[in-house]
Amino acid sequence: MHTVRALLPLLLTAGCKPPPDEAQHMPQADPVRGKQAIVRAGCGACHVVPGLRWPQGQSGPSLEGFADQGLIAGRLPNRPDLLVAYVRNAPATLPGTTMPAMPLTDGEARDVAAYLYASGKR
Ligand code: HEC
Numbered sequence: 001m002h003t004v005r006a007l008l009p010l011l012l013t014a015g016c017k018p019p020p021d022e023a024q025h026m027p028q029a030d031p032v033r034g035k036q037a038i039v040r041a042g043c044g045a046c047h048v049v050p051g052l053r054w055p056q057g058q059s060g061p062s063l064e065g066f067a068d069q070g071l072i073a074g075r076l077p078n079r080p081d082l083l084v085a086y087v088r089n090a091p092a093t094l095p096g097t098t099m100p101a102m103p104l105t106d107g108e109a110r111d112v113a114a115y116l117y118a119s120g121k122r
Helices: 002-016 031-041 080-088 106-119
Strands: none
Touching (some): 080 106
16 A cells, blocks of 8 residues: 555656657647648648548648658748648748648647648658
C-alpha cells in the first residue's frame, strides 16, 4: 500500500509528460471537420492532400508528410498557431507567398490545421 501511495505522484507526473508530437496537438480542433472544410474550400485544386483522391492539383506543394516539415512554405515555423493563420490568410501571414487567402472561418482553419497534422505524417 505504501509503495502504491509513493508511486502515485510519479505516475501522475509521468502522465503529463508531453508526447513527441505534443507541439502539434490541437485539442479544440476536429480533423474530421477539417477534411470537410478542405473539400469545400477546394484546397485540392492546388494541392495533393493526404486522404483526398480528387482533385490533386499541382500548382501548390503536396501536403503529404506536412506534419514532419519544419517550416511552412519554407519560411514560417510549422506551429499550430501559424498554420491556422496561414491556411486562412496566407498573404497576411507570410507576405510574398503565392498561396491565396481562403474562405475559412477561424474555427474551420483550426480544424484544417488539425487535419493536416493528423493526416500529413509520413
Ligand atoms: C490557388 C491555389 C491554392 C489553393 C486553392 C490553396 N493553396 Fe495552399 N498553397 C498554394 C501555393 C502556390 C503554395 C506555396 C506557397 C509558397 O511557397 O509561398 C501553398 C502553400 C500551402 C501550404 C504550405 C505547404 C508547405 O509545403 O510548406 C499549406 C499548408 C497550404 N498551402 C494549405 C492549403 C489549404 C489547407 C488550402 C485550402 C484551405 C489551400 N492551401 C488552398 C496554392 C494554393
